[in-house]
Amino acid sequence: MKSIEKLVRKNILNLKPYTSARDKFQDGIFLDANENAFGSVVKSSVKNLNRYPDPHQKNLRKALSKHINIPTEKIFFGVGSDEIIDLSIRIFCEPGKSNVIIPSPTYGMYKVACEINDVKVKSVPLDNHFDINIEQVIQAVDENTKMIFLCSPNNPTGNLLSANRIKKLAKSFEGIIFLDEAYIDFAQSGSFVNQIEIFDNVIISRTFSKAWGLAGVRCGYCIADEFIINLLFKVKAPYTLNKLTSNIVLKAISQSKKRDEIVQRILRKKENLVYQLSQLKFVEKIYPSDANFILVKMKNAESVFDYLNKNKIRVRMRSDDERIKDCLRITVGTEKENNLLIKLLKEFE
Ligand SMILES: Cc1ncc(COP(=O)(O)O)c(C=O)c1O
Numbered sequence: 001m002k003s004i005e006k007l008v009r010k011n012i013l014n015l016k017p018y019t020s021a022r023d024k025f026q027d028g029i030f031l032d033a034n035e036n037a038f039g040s041v042v043k044s045s046v047k048n049l050n051r052y053p054d055p056h057q058k059n060l061r062k063a064l065s066k067h068i069n070i071p072t073e074k075i076f077f078g079v080g081s082d083e084i085i086d087l088s089i090r091i092f093c094e095p096g097k098s099n100v101i102i103p104s105p106t107y108g109m110y111k112v113a114c115e116i117n118d119v120k121v122k123s124v125p126l127d128n129h130f131d132i133n134i135e136q137v138i139q140a141v142d143e144n145t146k147m148i149f150l151c152s153p154n155n156p157t158g159n160l161l162s163a164n165r166i167k168k169l170a171k172s173f174e175g176i177i178f179l180d181e182a183y184i185d186f187a188q189s190g191s192f193v194n195q196i197e198i199f200d201n202v203i204i205s206r207t208f209s210k211a212w213g214l215a216g217v218r219c220g221y222c223i224a225d226e227f228i229i230n231l232l233f234k235v236k237a238p239y240t241l242n243k244l245t246s247n248i249v250l251k252a253i254s255q256s257k258k259r260d261e262i263v264q265r266i267l268r269k270k271e272n273l274v275y276q277l278s279q280l281k282f283v284e285k286i287y288p289s290d291a292n293f294i295l296v297k298m299k300n301a302e303s304v305f306d307y308l309n310k311n312k313i314r315v316r317m318r319s320d321d322e323r324i325k326d327c328l329r330i331t332v333g334t335e336k337e338n339n340l341l342i343k344l345l346k347e348f349e
Contacts, residue, residue, distance in 0.1 A: 004200055004227055007146060007175060012091050012235060020055050020238040046247045053243045056233070060246050063253045064221060070193065073226040076233065077249075079240050081182060081205040081220030084232070086113045088203055089147065091231050092176050093119040098146045101137055105130075105156060105321035107180065110149040120144075125323075130157040130287075132165040138172065148173060151180040153187055156318055156329040158289030160190040170199045176228075177202045182220075183291035185211030185263055190290065193223060200225040210292060211263050212252050217245045266292050270332045276342045277330075281349055284326075293331045301326045304348060311344050 005013065021033035030037070033052055040050045057077045065072040078084040093100060095118035102110050104123045114121045122140045127133045137148065148169060152161035170177050181204055184191050192204055203224040209215035219241065222232070252259070270289065277283050277296055282304070285297035298304055305317045305328060316329040333341065 003174070004176075004225065007092050007201075008231060009091065009094055012231065015234060017234045018238055020052070022052055022055060026054070044244070046243050049243060052239050053241060053246060055238045057241055057246075060241070060249060063250055067253050067256060068193065068223075070196070070223050074196065074223050074229060075221060076224070076229045077219060077221045077241050078232075078236070079220075080209060080218045081180065081207045081222070082109055082113075083236075083240065084203075084205050084220055084222045085109060085149075085178065085180075086116070087232055087235055088176065088178055089113050089117045089119055091228075091235055092146045093117060094144075094146075095119060097144055099142070099144050101140050101145060101148045103132060103137070103150065103154075105154075105318060105324050106149065106151045107155045107182075108318075110151075110178075119146075125321075126154070126157070130154060130159050131162050132169065134165055134168055137169060141173065141175075145175055147176045147178055149178045149180065151182070152190065152192070153183040153290040155183065155291070156293070156295055156316065156324065156327075158183075158287055158291045158293060158295050160187055160290045163190060163192060163195075166192055167195065170195075170202050173201070175201065179204045181205065182207045182210055185259065186267065186292050187290035196223055196225075200227065203228060208249055208252065211266075212259050213262060214248065214252060217248050219245050219249050266332050269335060269338060270294065273330070273332055273338050273342075276338070277345075280345055287327075293329055295324065295327050295329050297324075297327045299326075301328055304328065304345070307348055308341070308344065313341055313344065 030051065035052065036050045060077055061072040061075045064075055078087065099120040099122050100114050101122045101124055103126045111121050124133060124136050124140050132150065150161055150166060153159060154161060166179065179192055179202055181191060184206065196202060196204060203222050205220060205222040207220040208217065274286055274294060277286055282299040283296055284299060287295040301317060305315065308315055319325045
């Protein structure tokens with residue numbers, strides 16, 4: 001038995017998945033799915049919207065496989081990476097019994113997804129550099145710990161986690177490491193993807209919502225061992241990725257140079273924003289960022305937050321972790337947006 005197999009919930013291992021009308025045949029006259037053979041109400045440049053999309057995500061997986069040089073068998077697409085987070089918890093964690101380790105502070109959805117699934121969360125603080133606290137994480141593991149969530153670059157702190165520490169954890173932990181690389185395109189290096197062949201217990205998730213500029217189409221993907229990918233296909237609803245989304249994402253993949261250009265532009269704007277913020281008297285610290293946002297510690301973060309809100313500038317403030325309660329997380333905007341933000345902050349001084 002594969003060691004990962006032991007981690008999977010029994011009901012999922014034994015599950016006979018739903019077989020959809022398009023599983024076996026993709027050609028012929030389709031009188032098998034109760035679709036509307038007369039066409040759809042709206043005209044669209046995307047063809048056959050009256051027909052269900054491909055449940056196996058074949059075209060998308062093939063295109064992405066070429067783009068990232070990872071075999072199709074190791075790729076799964078979700079309705080945003082949020083769907084992949086939820087599906088992974090449902091595959092491995094027994095409601096009311098399993099627990100999951102989540103470093104703090106990090107992306108809030110891991111905890112929410114666990115709570116929705118009645119899975120206990122063990123919160124382990126990141127170290128003083130917001131990197132993984134290996135000893136504390138290992139100490140927190142017990143016989144019911146099924147997953148560890150890691151986010152690199154980490155939201156909201158912006159830093160990459162150390163690849164060596166991720167490797168150490170992946171080696172020593174006999175459960176699933178869920179490594180969220182939503183912001184990896186903004187980092188110069190540091191992806192764990194080249195290690196994926198070595199570790200069959202690591203799921204790396206990525207998204208089209210950030211560097212690709214497609215948050216509105218809801219598309220994320222993950223890279224993992226084929227065994228895990230097959231489980232994800234087993235538990236997902238049959239037609240999660242719609243044709244409009246697939247169409248846009250296929251186009252995006254074929255224009256990845258544009259993404260690189262936009263990323264470079266964002267990084268230049270980030271540099272400028274960091275400089276401008278550093279000139280403000282009430283800014284105490286700007287944390288190094290490998291992402292498209294900056295975590296800024298301020299003397300009076302709460303009043304700055306309220307002031308910006310009054311001026312219709314929305315930034316994020318998280319008060320659930322002591323170490324970042326005086327911080328604002330600011331997404332890099334366009335030049336105009338950044339200039340307005342800085343102008344307002346100078347007036348606040
Ligand atoms: C770390 C991290 N992972 C995942 C997501 C969600 O990504 P998606 O839009 O693909 O669901 C976010 C969104 O802000 C995020 O910050």
